[in-house]
Amino acid sequence: MVDLSTCIGKIVLKNPVILASGTYSPSLLSCDAGAFVTKSVTLSPCEGAPPPRIHEVEAGIINAVGLQNPGLEKFLEELNDLKKVKIPIIASIAGETIKDYCRLAECLKDKVDAIEVNISCPNKEGVFTFSKDFFLMKELISTLRNIIPITLIIKLSPIPFFVLDAVKLCKDAGVDAVCVANTLPAMAVLIKERNGFFGGLSGPAIKPIILRMVYEIKKRFDISVIGCGGIMNWEDALEYLLVGAVAVQVGTLNLVDPFAYKDIIKGLKEFLMKEGIKELSQIIGKIKDGRACYST
Amino acid sequence: MQKIKHICKVLKNEEIIENVFKMKILSPYIAKNAKAGQFVHIKVAEGHHPLLRRPFCIHDIEEETFSILYKIKGLGTKILSCKKEGDFLDVLGPLGNGFSIKEEFKNVLFLCGGIGIAPFPLLAKKLVDASITLLYGVKKKNEIIPLKDLEKMGIEILLSTEDGSAGYKGTALELFLKIKRDFDQIYICGPKEMLFSLASIKKETHSQALFEERMGCGVGGCGCCVIRTVDGIKKVCEDGPVFPLWKIKRW
Numbered sequence: 001m002v003d004l005s006t007c008i009g010k011i012v013l014k015n016p017v018i019l020a021s022g023t024y025s026p027s028l029l030s031c032d033a034g035a036f037v038t039k040s041v042t043l044s045p046c047e048g049a050p051p052p053r054i055h056e057v058e059a060g061i062i063n064a065v066g067l068q069n070p071g072l073e074k075f076l077e078e079l080n081d082l083k084k085v086k087i088p089i090i091a092s093i094a095g096e097t098i099k100d101y102c103r104l105a106e107c108l109k110d111k112v113d114a115i116e117v118n119i120s121c122p123n124k125e126g127v128f129t130f131s132k133d134f135f136l137m138k139e140l141i142s143t144l145r146n147i148i149p150i151t152l153i154i155k156l157s158p159i160p161f162f163v164l165d166a167v168k169l170c171k172d173a174g175v176d177a178v179c180v181a182n183t184l185p186a187m188a189v190l191i192k193e194r195n196g197f198f199g200g201l202s203g204p205a206i207k208p209i210i211l212r213m214v215y216e217i218k219k220r221f222d223i224s225v226i227g228c229g230g231i232m233n234w235e236d237a238l239e240y241l242l243v244g245a246v247a248v249q250v251g252t253l254n255l256v257d258p259f260a261y262k263d264i265i266k267g268l269k270e271f272l273m274k275e276g277i278k279e280l281s282q283i284i285g286k287i288k289d290g291r292a293c294y295s296t
Numbered sequence: 297m298q299k300i301k302h303i304c305k306v307l308k309n310e311e312i313i314e315n316v317f318k319m320k321i322l323s324p325y326i327a328k329n330a331k332a333g334q335f336v337h338i339k340v341a342e343g344h345h346p347l348l349r350r351p352f353c354i355h356d357i358e359e360e361t362f363s364i365l366y367k368i369k370g371l372g373t374k375i376l377s378c379k380k381e382g383d384f385l386d387v388l389g390p391l392g393n394g395f396s397i398k399e400e401f402k403n404v405l406f407l408c409g410g411i412g413i414a415p416f417p418l419l420a421k422k423l424v425d426a427s428i429t430l431l432y433g434v435k436k437k438n439e440i441i442p443l444k445d446l447e448k449m450g451i452e453i454l455l456s457t458e459d460g461s462a463g464y465k466g467t468a469l470e471l472f473l474k475i476k477r478d479f480d481q482i483y484i485c486g487p488k489e490m491l492f493s494l495a496s497i498k499k500e501t502h503s504q505a506l507f508e509e510r511m512g513c514g515v516g517g518c519g520c521c522v523i524r525t526v527d528g529i530k531k532v533c534e535d536g537p538v539f540p541l542w543k544i545k546r547w
Contacts, residue, residue: 025517039519047529050547052510054520061343061512065519068529105544204344232344255512256339256347257386275307 003279004265006246008224009151009176011035011088011113013247015265016280020117020228020251021092021155022065025081028156028258032265034247040118041108042093042101045071047122052197055188060203060230061252062186066181067094068122072107087294088113091152096126097139115148117141120157120182122200127194131157134165141173153181153226158210167217177224179249180213203252204230210220211239218244218285231259234267241268244285247286299325300391300515306383306507307361315368316376316411316441316543321385324360326512333348333506333538336364337514339373339386351511352377353485353537354390356417365414365441391514392537395504397422401481406430406451407494409468409486413441414505418447419483429454429479433468433486437461484541495544503541507532 004015013034021037029036048068055062067160069075082089091112093104105115106264119130119137145152154170158181163259170178179213183200190197210229217225227240228249250261268280306318319429326336332418337349350372352364368374379385397416404426406416413432420428428449433456434440440462443453455463456471464471469490484491491505509532512518523532525543530536 023513025513025515028515028517048519048522051520051522053522054348054510054512054518056348058349061347063512063518063520068519068522162437203347252347255518256349256512257301258515258517260387263300 001175002269002277004269004272005107006034006224006280008153009114009248011151013088015268016245016247017261017268018090018247018249018292019254019261020224020249021118021129022234023251023254024258026078026276028083029085029087031086032262033087033278034265035067035090035113036082036085037090037092037116037249038079038082039069040092040094040121041069041072041075041104042067043072043103044075045069053199053218055089055199056196056199057186057188058205060183060201060205062188062197062199062201063183064123064197064199067121067127072104076107090114090116092116092155094118094121094127096123098136098143101140105144109148109150114151114176114181116153116155117144118155118182120155122157122183122185122245128157131159131162131166134169134229137166138152138169139175141170141175145173145175153179155182157178157182157240158184158206158213160209160213163213164216164220167223168170171221171223175223177226177246178217179226179228181210182216184209184252202230202231206230208249211243214245215287230257231264232256234264234271237264237268238271238283241280241284242287244287246284297331300388302326302389304385304387306379306381308381308384311377312365312441312498313438316365317368318355318362318363319376319379320358320363320364321361321387322361323387326354326362326387327357327360327388330354330357330362330390332397332417332422333395333504334390335537336362336389337391337511338388340372340377343491346375349388349514351391351492351508351514351533353415354418355414356416357421365411367411368522384527388514391533395419395483395538398481399425399466401426403478403480404429405477405479405482406432406473407468407482407484407486409433409490410435410439410489411441412486412490412506415485416483417445418514420451426480427445428452430475431456431467431468431472431475432450433457433471452534473497482541491541492544492546495541497545499542501540504538505541505544507537507539507544
């Protein structure tokens, strides 16, 4: 039999397929996913952006949801139902000040299996500031590391050339893992209306970019990376594992087919069996040395 | 858990009037379980473009089949219009809450514009004992979708065209406000702007409107298809697509 399990910090997942934040309905959740990341929670309820909140582009989507969530109090009520599904629950937290993040972390650290810090939502200026200001990011992450004893994951923005510095910062702070990456700031132009649609790009279109990022990060840093960008099938997931990701997140795929992640788990299992590989850990990072990476 | 994913065979895909198609799809499950006002979410092609599913309300049900009525508006509907008998479609459904039907609804109005007529044949079948009036508005005469099946059911039809080429000259909304008749229940489906306008003009407490909004997953997971109501922000796919009209607010 094949062992698909993988570790992120202190948590063990039975398989490396994680359902990304804000993409999966809790009412459909079943116990075969590796883990579930909640929609990002803020201290107070957040209404999010007015519709339309989604725009399809070639091989991708631009979303502008704007972190709509019912706030911490209601989130805690909903958490009780979530826990009935026996899989690791990763709480995604978002705020506009370091204090916001700290209060969320203090409250959630003994109620979930891991915390994913969202500093990279491109649809909320206050949150995205943490991705642009390194001093602020450093202060936030080291403060949170002191508060949070459980697995701590930082979800990074895929801004090339900056992301490597962000990872170093995370590594130095003792973060358990980085999730690479959140959506890419993007836009669409609607010719008829003479309008622009602004949001975060995700889906197959971004896979080559994010895959390269994971590769470059793993070449330089000994830190766990969760690969997240355009994974639509088991082969895409395998590519991320080969460049060194210990686990993957699927997001856009869940909007296309909420059951397709099961095929990824199945496909990975069958691939390993066919190759005679007994454990998932044996293929992580096993890509042969490629081209020279861009200089830092 | 309800089974919502189905691979279904296309039985027929017919152009009814220019750019408007009726597609008949085989699915015993959806035919048995779907309610009027619910919708299906269809992946029109394999591959990554178009990536997202397209939502269509259920137009009619016959034996083990259901049908959708759609207008070519963009890439997704264009691809759908090329499907042939024997092709297979990846369908999620039936989704959403559907219309509410009560025994005391004896005298009802269907108010719709353009392709908004889509959910009403099935609803008409479900309202067994009601007397139904259909108030249907289009821009011009050649956009009228044939109504023979509804006429055969004894439904009174009031027509409006914006250019006056048939029926009342004006919009469906203008005709509705003019006729001043009382109904036990008004069922509405049409362009978003028509629904929001009516919601702000008349506090009809006995009305239900089928809304549409740009959708992602269609099953309540992504938070894209939202609408503002007096009870807070709701998801059109999961809390709707049918909402009491008086509860709806502009964002």
